[in-house]
Amino acid sequence: MKKLISLGLMALISIIGLSAIYRVASAKEQEPSGGKVTIIYDAFGKPSDLERGWGYSALVEYGGKKILFDTGGQYAAFKSNVDRLNIDLSKIDFVVLSHRHGDHTSGLNYVLEKNPNVIIYAPIETGSFGTPFSAPQALQRKVELLPNDLQYFDGKLGKASVDSPWKNANIKLITDTTEVTPGIFLIRTVSDVKGTLELAEVSMAIKTPKGLAVIVGCSHPGIEKILGKISEISPNIYTIAGGLHLVDKPDDTVRQTVTNFKDKWKLQRVAAGHCTGHFAQVEIAKVFADQQDHSGIGEVIFLP
Template structure:
């Protein structure tokens, strides 16, 4: 009798498991990039991916062109109305170009973005507000800010008025096992640009989703590893496109020997030479991740 009950229980379980796997996917789907296998998806410069893990659906970045992003979302049959939240890695247009479409589909979705003065609707810091009140002797009334009486609540809209951004200025766990990793660039051209990466705790280590890696991919990995020293995969733009061959080879070698990363799914600004190096070093652990590709994550 006990054996019969066990058999019925196991039969029930085997029916349940595929259904659960279907309902709780563990994967990243690339929506927007400039390369990939032949398909009817549109290529463009920028990055966007749908991250599904632990029952959560997260849009990471929104591509670089409104129309191409919207078309790819429709062709991939991605429902933006049922997102849990959006993460915008940084302020550049190649990661925000499709945000207006996201907001048309889901106007009240929660959007995490880096605290970035003037980009995502930032109130001025108290010293800046105080500076407005500085009394300059001899100034005429028509040249005084707000007639000398600035409003108590001095806010600045983002280019997406009415959107409620949650601005992040330090790394934080936003849900169990889901982390926003904040880093700052000190590179020429993107000096002081803040960037958010998404780190997901999986049974085999962290999956780190990156937008453009302007602060440097190794700096991001260092910051992410505060949550787990074991790194499973890195997905997204590694920004090696403008580095010398020698620098690229060094970083790719470090992925293996210093960071012990199991797999790589590099996209966007990683660069063609880096893709060749990743193929050489990682072989079948190099996940090609052009538009439409689905990168499996460990569950």
């Protein structure tokens, strides 16, 4: 009898052991990636109950970090999509605001309701996200005959500051390329393009085994200018996701840019969204074929 029981126990232990090994193997098979990007907010995508809107927001999960990149263009639509995607904003490690435009910042108040102390990285630029302000020379000019009541700060200029619209938010300003957590970089570039002259934008680059995975908001400074700056970290760039701002560019410029993605920048994949534009999406499909990731609202892009 004892022998029978011990044989049964041995069989049970080996079944448990085998199923544990099987579970590990199948978990590995189901997890082909080191991380993922979930598109929370955009104006296109596969049919779903998510609200389309002009703007961009994505949840980036990599190396144990959860990063919210931009917050969409409307508070209500952003809130609705975050809730429908079951994203717990209280668990976000940090937020990146790529630039000051409303189509990337309008959901921030919802983030702050759920996670009031979360670190928010944004590009430094005068007057947008709460800029440290020490009175510049122009304000300090002494002019004879100027009555006291027309003098700035009663003629006693000291240190002052300009709040952001999110006065109590924990905003940290990015001046230049910064590794904010191991393997994750924020890169600041400034636009010299007509229409967004001097606008500063922050892009994110994540080190992966296959090269950098780059997330961009709107690429106002120019996607190739951004790639140039990012290539100072590493010339090996695996993929780009986000708004490439090719929507208003001439067809020839779009064709050349997309060709450069492949031939000059050696990108292996492209997950273009937001302000990339219809024409550019087709050009990307022609050049990248099945290496184009459709990245509409609700879509998940896996990173190596």
